Amino acid sequence: MSHTGKTTASRPxxxxxxxxxxxxxxxxxxxxxxxxxxxxxxxxxxxxxFEVAPGNLFGALWxxxxxxxxxxxxxxxxALVTVMAIAIALPLGVATAVxxxxxxxxxxxxxxxxxIEVLAGIPSVVxxxxxxxxxxxxxxxxxxxxxxxxxxxxxxxxxxxxxxTIISVAEDALDAVPKSYRDAGLAMGATQxxxxxxxxxxxxxxxxxxxxxxxxxxxxxxxxxxxMVTGNAGRMPLSLDSLFRPVRTMTATIAAEMGEVxxxxxxxxxxxxxxxxxxxxxxxxxxxxxxxxxxxRRKGGLR
Amino acid sequence: MNQKTxxxxxxxxxxxxxxxxxxxxxxxxxxxxxGPGPILLxxxxxxxxxxxxxxxxxxxxxxxxxxxxxxxxxxxxxxxxLVNLALAWAEAYxxxxxxxxxxxxxxxxxxxxxxMINGTVDIAxxxxxxxxxxxxxxxxxxxxxxxxxxxxxxIAIIVHSTNPVSExxxxxISDIFTGKITNWRQVGGEIRPIVLLxxxxxxxxxxxxxxxxxxxxxxxxxxxxSPDTLLMPSSEGIGTEVxxxxxAIGYDGLGYVSGEEKVVAVAQDTNRPYVLPSVATVNxxxxxxSRPLYMYTAGEPGGHIRAYLNWVLHDGQASVLLLGxxxxx
Numbered sequence: 231m232s233h234t235g236k237t238t239a240s241r242p243x244x245x246x247x248x249x250x251x252x253x254x255x256x257x258x259x260x261x262x263x264x265x266x267x268x269x270x271x272x273x274x275x276x277x278x279x280f281e282v283a284p285g286n287l288f289g290a291l292w293x294x295x296x297x298x299x300x301x302x303x304x305x306x307x308x309a310l311v312t313v314m315a316i317a318i319a320l321p322l323g324v325a326t327a328v329x330x331x332x333x334x335x336x337x338x339x340x341x342x343x344x345x346i347e348v349l350a351g352i353p354s355v356v357x358x359x360x361x362x363x364x365x366x367x368x369x370x371x372x373x374x375x376x377x378x379x380x381x382x383x384x385x386x387x388x389x390x391x392x393x394x395t396i397i398s399v400a401e402d403a404l405d406a407v408p409k410s411y412r413d414a415g416l417a418m419g420a421t422q423x424x425x426x427x428x429x430x431x432x433x434x435x436x437x438x439x440x441x442x443x444x445x446x447x448x449x450x451x452x453x454x455x456x457x458m459v460t461g462n463a464g465r466m467p468l469s470l471d472s473l474f475r476p477v478r479t480m481t482a483t484i485a486a487e488m489g490e491v492x493x494x495x496x497x498x499x500x501x502x503x504x505x506x507x508x509x510x511x512x513x514x515x516x517x518x519x520x521x522x523x524x525x526x527r528r529k530g531g532l533r
Numbered sequence: 534m535n536q537k538t539x540x541x542x543x544x545x546x547x548x549x550x551x552x553x554x555x556x557x558x559x560x561x562x563x564x565x566x567x568g569p570g571p572i573l574l575x576x577x578x579x580x581x582x583x584x585x586x587x588x589x590x591x592x593x594x595x596x597x598x599x600x601x602x603x604x605x606x607x608x609x610x611x612x613x614x615l616v617n618l619a620l621a622w623a624e625a626y627x628x629x630x631x632x633x634x635x636x637x638x639x640x641x642x643x644x645x646x647x648x649m650i651n652g653t654v655d656i657a658x659x660x661x662x663x664x665x666x667x668x669x670x671x672x673x674x675x676x677x678x679x680x681x682x683x684x685x686x687x688i689a690i691i692v693h694s695t696n697p698v699s700e701x702x703x704x705x706i707s708d709i710f711t712g713k714i715t716n717w718r719q720v721g722g723e724i725r726p727i728v729l730l731x732x733x734x735x736x737x738x739x740x741x742x743x744x745x746x747x748x749x750x751x752x753x754x755x756x757x758x759s760p761d762t763l764l765m766p767s768s769e770g771i772g773t774e775v776x777x778x779x780x781a782i783g784y785d786g787l788g789y790v791s792g793e794e795k796v797v798a799v800a801q802d803t804n805r806p807y808v809l810p811s812v813a814t815v816n817x818x819x820x821x822x823s824r825p826l827y828m829y830t831a832g833e834p835g836g837h838i839r840a841y842l843n844w845v846l847h848d849g850q851a852s853v854l855l856l857g858x859x860x861x862x
Contacts (some may be wrong), residue, residue, distance in 0.1 A: 376726040461763035486733045
């Protein structure tokens with residue numbers, strides 16, 4: 231930075247100035263775009279909070295064709311699927327990261343890492359189709375539920391989709407734990423398992439929390455696969471067996487209905503209202519992920 | 534949406550540069566080297582690029598190549614029930630009239646009608662008639678929609694092939710889909726829970742089924758689909774689940790029923806006979822759940838669109854039967 235300052239002072243390096251401001255503008259524009267999107271969402275979505283009585287808006291019936299805009303089943307549906315997906319993906323993801331980083335020999339590691347990246351590249355519609363044709367019948371037959379298009383099937387697919395994110399971020403976190411920690415553990419007579427479980431994983435904890443948060447952000451926003459396997463029934467997921475019954479998520483609702491609505495109708499505003507709720511939820515999750523990194527850094531700990 | 538608008542913008546460009554449209558971009562560039570200057574080259578490349586993005590069919594372009602001055606285009610969007618039939622019509626018509634290009638897209642009746650109201654489409658396909666709100670929205674845009682009945686469709690009630698239930702009255706179907714009847718035993722089947730399958734609410738079939746079956750045609754009725762109804766994003770989704778799941782019941786256009794599901798015979802009420810949907814029973818009015826299929830244009834159509842619709846209403850009716858729909862009489 232100081233170097234740039236000097237050259238600008240001695241000789242007007244216009245190319246450098248140009249590139250520097252270009253990068254700056256691009257950097258700031260990202261923030262600008264997010265803000266603009268949020269403003270747009272609010273502009274299109276806020277009217278719903280005035281057009282529809284709160285009792286209706288947070289009621290249990292989502293029949294937009296008949297002016298029933300109860301978003302509660304959709305919010306709970308998204309929450310159920312996402313939480314379940316993370317419950318499945320967290321142990322698998324962390325275990326995989328530990329294996330890849332701590333246990334696997336070098337060549338296995340070099341083979342596994344790109345393959346995990348490939349996992350992230352599978353289009354969600356392909357996974358959704360796979361879920362509809364293969365996962366749903368298996369879920370129905372093994373669990374003896376009326377239909378295989380359930381919250382659980384959706385959670386399975388979402389867990390699979392969140393896995394690459396969780397594995398790579400958790401692996402980076404483990405990577406950042408200094409070798410001296412492991413050496414110290416082993417020197418104290420701990421086994422490799424004890425070193426991993428009692429020293430390395432706790433030291434990388436905040437990074438793992440970030441990984442989970444990012445995975446969750448990915449899961450809650452996922453649309454296509456969820457729409458294809460969760461059955462999209464707008465029922466309240468409150469009973470104990472809800473996990474094994476169909477649910478309707480916020481994203482699937484927006485995707486399925488946005489193509490049809492007349493602009494500026496109540497239904498249109500309601501879909502954007504759901505968008506606002508989704509945006510705020512995702513934002514909060516990402517914020518939580520960011521603060522967990524930040525807090526640890528301030529304490530002078532490891533990422 | 535992007536693709537649709539892009540394609541629209543592309544069409545005039547193609548029609549003014551008919552001889553320049555290549556089979557492949559590479560051949561085209563080769564032609565251009567001997568031809569006009571760089572501006573045209575850029576314009577042409579843009580067309581070629583847009584063309585490849587759009588997956589233009591070289592076959593059709595080849596037909597136009599050098600033979601015809603202007604290409605007439607018809608944009609046709611709407612009902613997923615109608616999309617296969619509309620495609621078959623479009624293909625047959627383009628064979629007869631190579632100067633006309635018809636692009637057919639699905640998306641649902643509401644989508645097609647909305648596009649027609651916004652003036653982005655020439656013909657909207659719909660499996661229901663236009664709602665009063667839609668007509669007033671069109672009027673507000675200065676558009677008077679014109680309706681054409683182009684074929685008829687029957688809605689088939691489908692269940693898993695092993696389901697012993699083979700006859701239902703309209704009232705029983707209504708009770709099943711509102712959640713009043715929840716077990717197959719209650720309609721004479723095995724002891725199994727009933728899983729309800731429906732199209733999404735943007736489907737014309739959904740609205741038709743709700744008004745004419747669930748509400749039994751009573752406009753004062755406030756009955757709704759049970760909240761437990763699974764809303765499937767496509768006809769294919771319903772078919773897949775019904776084929777796999779012995780608990781399932783779904784409804785779909787007769788044109789979309791394959792041989793692998795079991796079609797249930799339906800009676801208007803217990804005093805009338807149970808009838809299976811077929812071309813004959815829809816035409817003689819004995820099958821209770823059937824409906825007309827529509828095409829809408831923005832105002833009285835003229836020129837090539839009028840000619841196409843005339844063909845659809847007469848010679849085109851031959852293809853209707855082949856696709857499992859019911860031709861006009």
